[in-house]
Amino acid sequence: MAKLPLEGIRVVGMTQMWAGPTAEMHLADWGAEVIKVESLHYLAVGTRGPAPRHPKFAVDFVKGGYAAYLKEGYDEVNGRPWNRSSMFNVHGRNKLSCTVDPMKPKGKEIIKQLVQVSDVFIESNQPGVMENLGLTYDVIQEWNPKIIMVSMSGFGQTGPLKYYRALGAHQEDFLGHTYLRGYVDRDVTANSAIYHGDEASGTAAPFIIVMALHQRNKTGKGMFIDISQAEATMTQLGEAILDYTMNQRITERTGNRDLYGAVQGCYRCQGEDRWVNITIRNDKEWEGFCRALGNPEWTREERFSDTLKRWHNHDELDRRIEEWTSQHDHFKAMYTLQKEGVAAGPVEHPDDAYNDPQMKDRGFFEKVTHSECGTHRYPGLSYRMSKTPNLFRSPPVRLGEHNEYVYKMILKVSDEEYAELEREGHIGMDLVPDLEIGKYKAE
Amino acid sequence: MVEQPLSDVRILDLTWYISGPNCTKLFADYGADVIKVERSGEGDPARRMGPFYQDDPHPEKSGLFLYLNTNKRSITLNLKTETGKRILKDLAEDADILVENFSPHAMPSLGLDYETLEKINPKLVMTSISNFGQTGPYRDFKASELIIYGMGGAMCTTGVGDCEPVKKGMNVIQYQGGTMAATATMIALYAARAQGIGQYVDVSLMESQMGSIDRRMSELLAYEYNGELTPRMDIAGLLQYPYGIFPCADGYVDVAGGFMFLNRIEKVLKMPLMERYGGVNQFDVERREEFFANTWYPWIMERTRREIVEACQEKRVMSAPINTTEDLLREPQFQERGFWAEIDHPVVGKLTFPGMPAISAELPWEIRRPAPLLGEHNEEVYASLGYTREDLMKLREGGII
Numbered sequence: 001m002a003k004l005p006l007e008g009i010r011v012v013g014m015t016q017m018w019a020g021p022t023a024e025m026h027l028a029d030w031g032a033e034v035i036k037v038e039s040l041h042y043l044a045v046g047t048r049g050p051a052p053r054h055p056k057f058a059v060d061f062v063k064g065g066y067a068a069y070l071k072e073g074y075d076e077v078n079g080r081p082w083n084r085s086s087m088f089n090v091h092g093r094n095k096l097s098c099t100v101d102p103m104k105p106k107g108k109e110i111i112k113q114l115v116q117v118s119d120v121f122i123e124s125n126q127p128g129v130m131e132n133l134g135l136t137y138d139v140i141q142e143w144n145p146k147i148i149m150v151s152m153s154g155f156g157q158t159g160p161l162k163y164y165r166a167l168g169a170h171q172e173d174f175l176g177h178t179y180l181r182g183y184v185d186r187d188v189t190a191n192s193a194i195y196h197g198d199e200a201s202g203t204a205a206p207f208i209i210v211m212a213l214h215q216r217n218k219t220g221k222g223m224f225i226d227i228s229q230a231e232a233t234m235t236q237l238g239e240a241i242l243d244y245t246m247n248q249r250i251t252e253r254t255g256n257r258d259l260y261g262a263v264q265g266c267y268r269c270q271g272e273d274r275w276v277n278i279t280i281r282n283d284k285e286w287e288g289f290c291r292a293l294g295n296p297e298w299t300r301e302e303r304f305s306d307t308l309k310r311w312h313n314h315d316e317l318d319r320r321i322e323e324w325t326s327q328h329d330h331f332k333a334m335y336t337l338q339k340e341g342v343a344a345g346p347v348e349h350p351d352d353a354y355n356d357p358q359m360k361d362r363g364f365f366e367k368v369t370h371s372e373c374g375t376h377r378y379p380g381l382s383y384r385m386s387k388t389p390n391l392f393r394s395p396p397v398r399l400g401e402h403n404e405y406v407y408k409m410i411l412k413v414s415d416e417e418y419a420e421l422e423r424e425g426h427i428g429m430d431l432v433p434d435l436e437i438g439k440y441k442a443e
Numbered sequence: 444m445v446e447q448p449l450s451d452v453r454i455l456d457l458t459w460y461i462s463g464p465n466c467t468k469l470f471a472d473y474g475a476d477v478i479k480v481e482r483s484g485e486g487d488p489a490r491r492m493g494p495f496y497q498d499d500p501h502p503e504k505s506g507l508f509l510y511l512n513t514n515k516r517s518i519t520l521n522l523k524t525e526t527g528k529r530i531l532k533d534l535a536e537d538a539d540i541l542v543e544n545f546s547p548h549a550m551p552s553l554g555l556d557y558e559t560l561e562k563i564n565p566k567l568v569m570t571s572i573s574n575f576g577q578t579g580p581y582r583d584f585k586a587s588e589l590i591i592y593g594m595g596g597a598m599c600t601t602g603v604g605d606c607e608p609v610k611k612g613m614n615v616i617q618y619q620g621g622t623m624a625a626t627a628t629m630i631a632l633y634a635a636r637a638q639g640i641g642q643y644v645d646v647s648l649m650e651s652q653m654g655s656i657d658r659r660m661s662e663l664l665a666y667e668y669n670g671e672l673t674p675r676m677d678i679a680g681l682l683q684y685p686y687g688i689f690p691c692a693d694g695y696v697d698v699a700g701g702f703m704f705l706n707r708i709e710k711v712l713k714m715p716l717m718e719r720y721g722g723v724n725q726f727d728v729e730r731r732e733e734f735f736a737n738t739w740y741p742w743i744m745e746r747t748r749r750e751i752v753e754a755c756q757e758k759r760v761m762s763a764p765i766n767t768t769e770d771l772l773r774e775p776q777f778q779e780r781g782f783w784a785e786i787d788h789p790v791v792g793k794l795t796f797p798g799m800p801a802i803s804a805e806l807p808w809e810i811r812r813p814a815p816l817l818g819e820h821n822e823e824v825y826a827s828l829g830y831t832r833e834d835l836m837k838l839r840e841g842g843i844i
Contacts, residue, residue: 002642005634018656030630064673066658068665086668090660156802161776165761168657173697173763176771178688180612183602188695188765189688192601192675196615199655200622201800207469207626208801210633215448215805217636223805231782232800234771236465236618242506243494244768245795251494251768256589256610260492264589266598266607273599273675275608279587334584343585347593347608350666350673353653356594361579364650376667382654383627384576386557386643388634 002387004031009213011120012037012111013095014135016044018168018195019229020124020152021091022202027120027209028094029381029390035118035406036097037111038399040428044125045438048399049085052435053077064350070373082431083372083398090379092396093368098406099399100426102133107426111135113411115143120209124152127162137224146222148212152205154197156228168195171230180240184255201232263310266347267322269330275347276325276333282307288340293324370395400429447474447807452632455531455538456480456515459487461614462572462648463544464511465621466628470540471514472799472808478534478824479512479815483519483844486817487512496791502817503790509814510796513786517815518824519844522553526843533828535560535567539635540628544572547582557643567641568631572624576647586648592616595652597659600673608675619655620648688765689740693747699761710758712742788813818844 009032013024028034043052050067053076059069070084082088101107115121121140123130130136130151137149151157154166161174172178172194182191205227212223234241240251256277258264263280280289283306290299298304298320303313310317325333330346337344346352354365354377365377373396381390407413407427421427452475456467464479464487471477481487489511490502497504521527532555535541541560543550550556550571557569571577574586589610592598596616602609610616624646631644654660662673688697705723709716716738723730743751748764755762764770772795777783784798799808821844825835838844 002634002638002640005630005637022656026626026630064662064665064669064671066661066665066673068661068669068671070668072669084668086661086664090664091656155776156780159776159779161774164756164763165759166763167699167761170697170699170761170763173688173765174771174774174776176766176768177612177615178697178765179767181610183606183609186603186606187690189690190603190606191609191688192603193687194597194601194611195657196611196619199657200615200619202656203619203622203626204469204800207622207629208803208806210626210629211448211473212803212806214629214633214636218448218451219445219805221805223803225801225803225806227801228780228782231777231780231798234777234782234797235800236615236622237613237768238510238618238797239494239507240613240768241771241797242510242794244772246496246506246791247494247498248769249494251613253612256607258587258589259613262587264587266589266593266609268607275593275599277587277590277593277598279585279590281587338584341585343587343590345584345586345590345594347599348595349599350663353663354667358575358579358581358649359653362576362647362650364653373668376664378667379654379660379663382623382650383647384645385627385631385634386645387640388631388642 004388004390005385006030006032006210009033009120010118011035011122012114012118013122015122015124016047017124018087018091018198019202019205020122021088022198023122023150023152023205023209024095025091025093026203026206030388034095035114035402036095036397037114038097038099039101040099040400040425040430040432041101041103041435042439043082043431043435043437046087048082048088051437052082052431054081080372080399080430089370089373089396093378094393095397096402096406097397097399098403099428102135104424104426106421106424108134110411110426112143114406115140115147117410118144118147119213120148120150122150122152122209126165127153127157141222141224144222146216146220148209148216148223148225150205150209150225150227152201152227152229154229156231157226168197168229169193171197171233175230175234175237176240177233177237180237180251180253182253182255184253184257197229197233200236201227201229204232204235257314261307261311263314263317265318265321267318267325269325269328269333269346271329273349274330276330277345277347278321278337279343280310281343285342286310288342289337292336292340292342366392368392368395372398398429399431400427403427445805445807447809450474452476452540453538454478455534455541457541457543457545458572459544460489461507461511461617462621462624463542464489465618466570466572466624467515467542468511468513469622469625469800470628472810473806474809477515478820479515479517480520480531481517481817483521483818483842486517486519490817501790509788509791512814513796514811515815516820516824517818518821519818521843522555524841524843526838526841528554530828530843531555532560532563536564538564538567540568540570540632542570542572542624542628547571547573547577561641565641566635566639568628568635568644569641570624570628570631570644570646572620572646572648574647575649577645581649588614588616591620591648591652595649595659596655597657597662600658600662600675602675604675616652617648620646620651623651689743691743691746691748691751695765696743696748696751697763697765698751698755704760707758707760711754711760712738714738784810786810786813789816
């Protein structure tokens with residue numbers, strides 16, 4: 001039996017929010033030992049939920065949402081909200097967590113010892129944070145010249161925007177993505193904030209990191225890698241940028257319309273807020289579409305008779321298509337159209353997704369038991385390998401869950417020292433009381 | 444001079460359109476030798492997708508193709524002929540990686556499935572990217588950028604509640620699938636080198652979205668935890684209201700401020716706001732409206748994007764201008780970091796392209812050659828397999844290349 005691809009690689013992570021933790025997740029999924037180094041004295045905005053002890057009334061008030069907590073049994077006073085966040089528990093699988101207070105000299109010494117036995121050190125803090133902690137690359141490389149250190153921030157470690165405060169949504173604004181999406185007939189304020197930069201850079205980063213390991217195997221040298229989340233995301237907007245550099249033309253948003261002339265849209269179906277997306281690219285697909293609808297009279301009108309005419313009469317066509325879709329269930333519409341060779345698919349709310357036959361057949365969701373959250377189905381791996389098959393090996397990691405392992409097995413700390421580190425606030429599983437978000441608690 | 448990290452990697456690239464080419468582009472720009480196998484005559488359909496240089500729909504002038512295929516070599520090959528298949532197998536023997544993003548039935552029906560290729564080259568990593576994966580009831584369904592986002596991604600919560608859900612910009616969903624495939628392929632390559640095992644990597648675009656961090660996974664888990672669906676609402680509907688995009692003197696600007704960070708907004712506006720509005724939240728409609736009408740809009744509408752963003756950032760309020768591509772190219776940040784690459788192409792000349800996704804002295808990113816002309820490297824690649832010029836003539840006459 002083959003080992004997992006990254007077995008034997010140790011990664012130390014001091015990452016926040018979504019992009020850095022996503023990078024860690026890919027590495028952890030494929031066998032790297034990823035040790036999250038967290039603090040009982042610090043919680044960055046949104047990393048393990050919106051706030052250290054988010055009030056119960058606010059937790060109950062929010063319906064759904066990406067920043068939800070598990071509501072059942074929620075207790076902000078005696079419980080541990082930070083282990084129950086939907087923001088964190090989706091990428092926390094297969095990782096280890098230890099706690100240390102990096103503000104104290106002894107904490108820094110512990111991080112040093114971990115860096116010395118690791119291959120990769122990854123952080124995704126606001127530039128300035130690692131400088132304040134004295135954990136910049138010049139320090140890290142002295143501790144371990146072979147380490148691969150990765151810093152991922154919104155705009156990178158240099159340049160006039162280096163210290164700019166930004167979430168994924170603000171990066172999107174700068175790099176032009178916000179302007180490129182949304183409704184044609186409404187302005188740019190009428191849309192949701194999105195965080196595409198987190199998935200784009202969080203998925204590119206593990207590519208870069210594994211490539212760096214490959215390079216290090218050849219050169220024997222460690223390195224520093226500066227990832228600007230904005231730049232990593234811009235590499236996914238190539239043709240919009242080229243339209244400007246080739247033609248000095250600013251690309252405008254097109255709503256749900258196709259960029260290459262197909263008939264395309266998102267159409268209302270039966271039920272509450274249920275929709276189907278349809279793309280009709282050519283005459284053959286158009287004929288299939290007509291058959292699926294039972295060849296109604298209107299489909300034979302001259303103005304819909306070829307691709308160009310359909311494009312020119314797109315608005316009218318949209319109304320006709322929606323007359324049909326609105327009488328159908330969104331999955332039923334997909335099956336009816338796909339049967340005739342037409343690209344169509346429902347807009348899947350989470351209830352649809354968990355019941356989706358494809359997701360079930362591929363076993364995408366995995367049932368996992370978490371000691372504080374109970375048993376639930378979690379989104380699983382996004383790609384499969386034939387000889388190193390892989391699943392959730394461990395549930396979303398709890399704060400400080402692996403202190404014993406990390407301190408005693410890796411760092412060889414004695415029981416007495418361990419107890420002292422507990423007393424000194426390095427080791428534990430509970431954030432200190434009165435912790436303010438995004439701030440280290442002053443002693 | 445440090446050698447490029449992937450200079451020891453050869454990729455046989457059977458990809459077309461967007462997701463597959465984006466996957467192999469990441470490898471090519473870091474030094475891999477990527478041999479792009481295109482259909483004779485037409486080549487990659489991306490050559491016929493815009494935007495085109497000076498709006499001339501010429502197969503060597505597609506901005507999409509020019510961007511996605513830097514550093515690759517192009518050969519043409521008809522995989523439907525026996526000779527074509529034999530040549531492909533010869534090429535697979537020397538490759539570390541093969542990437543393809545045809546429909547799932549295509550490679551097996553050509554007799555070029557992993558089981559066959561594995562016998563020729565046991566260390567081969569073969570990556571297949573498809574809409575829904577290589578198995579399952581949707582395996583052969585058709586899809587598009589929009590459809591994949593709708594099924595896999597957080598489209599149900601993108602847009603505003605009184606309108607239909609709306610997609611992301613351009614083709615980012617397909618690009619993202621390609622980035623995901625590159626990561627998967629790189630990890631498999633690492634195992635191939637470390638353990639001497641090749642394997643088959645199955646990447647589904649739908650799952651690349653279903654497992655994506657941009658709200659989707661978290662909203663799925665929120666549903667599983669609490670049985671609640673997430674409503675679709677615009678930015679201004681968030682709890683921290685006002686928090687979002689606002690019009691200003693020269694366009695639009697994003698400010699994450701409002702009542703959540705009112706103590707900071709007070710410093711930005713240099714007005715005693717806490718006194719008057721401290722403790723106000725989104726439910727307090729009357730005072731909220733008053734704040735907007737009397738304080739916020741008068742201030743913001745008098746100022747430009749740059750003025751607002753600089754004033755906010757100085758007081759630790761997250762803020763950003765809504766840039767167009769033109770604004771983006773002018774941002775000093777990306778110029779100073781050397782993000783933009785100048786690439787000289789024989790047909791379209793010298794143009795500015797997006798450049799490296801990461802900066803490291805030990806990981807040189809380099810444009811060694813622009814995107815290839817169709818079949819540009821037939822002679823050198825086939826010569827390396829031992830074909831003479833006369834052989835090439837025959838292959839050409841036989842419609843194989």
